[in-house]
Amino acid sequence: MKLSDFDFDLPEHLIATRPARPRTSAKLLLAEGATISDRIVADLPQILQPGDRLVLNDTKVIPARLSGTRHRVSADAGATAARIEVTLLEPQADDAWTALVKPLKKVRDGETIIFSDTLSAQMISRADGQARLRFNLKGDDFDAALAAVGAMPLPPYIAAKRPADEADKDDYQTYWARHAGAVAAPTASLHFDGPLLDALAARGVQFTHVTLHVGAGTFLPVKVDDISDHKMHAEWGEVTPEAAAEIAATKAAGGRVIPVGTTALRLIESAAHGGQMQPWRGPTDIFITPGFEFQIADGLMTNFHLPKSTLMMLVSALMGVDTIRAIYAHAIANEYRFFSYGDSSLLLPSKE
Structure with missing residues (x-):
C-alpha cells in the first residue's frame, strides 16, 4: 500500500x-x-x-527535556557560553544516554553541558544526528536531579504551540x-x-x-x-x-x-x-x-x-x-x- x-x-x-x-x-x-x-x-x-x-x-x-549551558575557554575568543537543548532518547548499557542535542554543532566531543548545580553531562560522541551523553550522576541521584530540572517531552505538535509546564x-x-x-x-x-x-x-x-x-x-x-x-x-x-x-x-x-x-x-x-x-x-x-x-x-x-x-x-x-x-x-x-x-x-x- x-x-x-x-x-x-x-x-x-x-x-x-x-x-x-x-x-x-x-x-x-x-x-x-x-x-x-x-x-x-x-x-x-x-x-x-x-x-x-x-x-x-x-x-x-521521564522529564526528558533539559536546557543547559556549554562553557568554553579558548585562546582567541576567551570565555564563551552557548545555550544547549537536550532531549533524552534511550539509556545505554554503558550508562550513557542517546539524546537529541540542539544545536549539536555547538558542542564538541569531550565538552560538558551544565544543567544545574548538581546535574551535568559530557558529550561522548555523535552519529546520525544523535549524541551520546554521560551524566555525572546515576541511579536515584540522577532521577532526583532530572526530576528537579527536566521538563516533560511533549510531542512536537504540542511543543510547537506552547512550552511544557508544571501541569504537564x-x-x-x-x-x-x-x-x-x-x-x-x-x-x-x-x-x-x-x-x-x-x-x-x-x-x-x-x-x-x-x-x-x-x-x-x-x-x-x-x-x-x-x-x-x-x-x-x-x-x-x-x-x-x-x-x-x-x-x-x-x-x-x-x-x-x-x-x-x-x-x-x-x-x-x-x-x-x-x-x-x-x-x-x-x-x-x-x-x-x-x-x-x-x-x-x-x-x-x-x-x-x-x-x-x-x-x-x-x-x-x-x-x-x-x-x-x-x-x-x-x-x-x-x-x-x-x-x-x-x-x-x-x-x-x-x-x-
Whole structure:
C-alpha cells in the first residue's frame, strides 16, 4: 500500500494542546464494526462486558527535556557560553544516554553541558544526528536531579504551540505509571483515573499491566511512498509470565482482550506465538499494517492519530481501511480533539 492511502485533512483547531478535565470527560468514539456512536470515556463501564480484560502499559515518562549551558575557554575568543537543548532518547548499557542535542554543532566531543548545580553531562560522541551523553550522576541521584530540572517531552505538535509546564508533569503521565523509561506517553491511558478503574472493576472488567518504553521514534514521519519499505524504530518491552498467564486465561474463557493504546497492542502481538500468549522481554520493532493477522487483541482503545503515520496503518489493519476512513471523517465532522491530549476511541472490529 501507498503512504497516501493513510492521509487525511485535519483542521488545525482540532489538535489538542491540553487534556480534558476531568480525564474521563473526554469524548469516546465507539466503533463496533462499521457502527459508530458518540460516548465519553466515563461510559466505559457501561460499554465493556464482565470478563473483558484491559491491557495497560505501565511505563513512566521521564522529564526528558533539559536546557543547559556549554562553557568554553579558548585562546582567541576567551570565555564563551552557548545555550544547549537536550532531549533524552534511550539509556545505554554503558550508562550513557542517546539524546537529541540542539544545536549539536555547538558542542564538541569531550565538552560538558551544565544543567544545574548538581546535574551535568559530557558529550561522548555523535552519529546520525544523535549524541551520546554521560551524566555525572546515576541511579536515584540522577532521577532526583532530572526530576528537579527536566521538563516533560511533549510531542512536537504540542511543543510547537506552547512550552511544557508544571501541569504537564501530571497531565502527561498515566494514573498507573510505574516503570520509568519512556520519553513519550502511552496517551490512550491518559483518560483513566482511580474512580473509573474502580467502576470498571465493579463491572467485572479485569486488568493486566505490561511495559513498553515509548521512544521518540513514535513521532518520526514515514518517508517512503511504499509502506513496505518503512523500518520501524525498536522499543523495549516486557510481558511478565504473570501477565501472559492472565491474558491467556481470558482468551481461554472467551473474554475479550482489549489493549489500551497502540503500545500495549504492539507489545502483546509481539509476544504472541501460534495464537498463544507468551512471556516477552526485549526490543520489538513490529510493524502492523493492513493484512496483519491479530492473534491476541480483540479491540483497541486509542486516541486519534497523525495522517500518514504508522499508527494510522495499525488502526487500519484492525478495523479495515474504509472503516477507519469513515471513523476519522466522523471524528472530524463532530469536532473530536486529536493526538496526545485529544479524545479517544474504542475500536471493536467485526468478527465476520
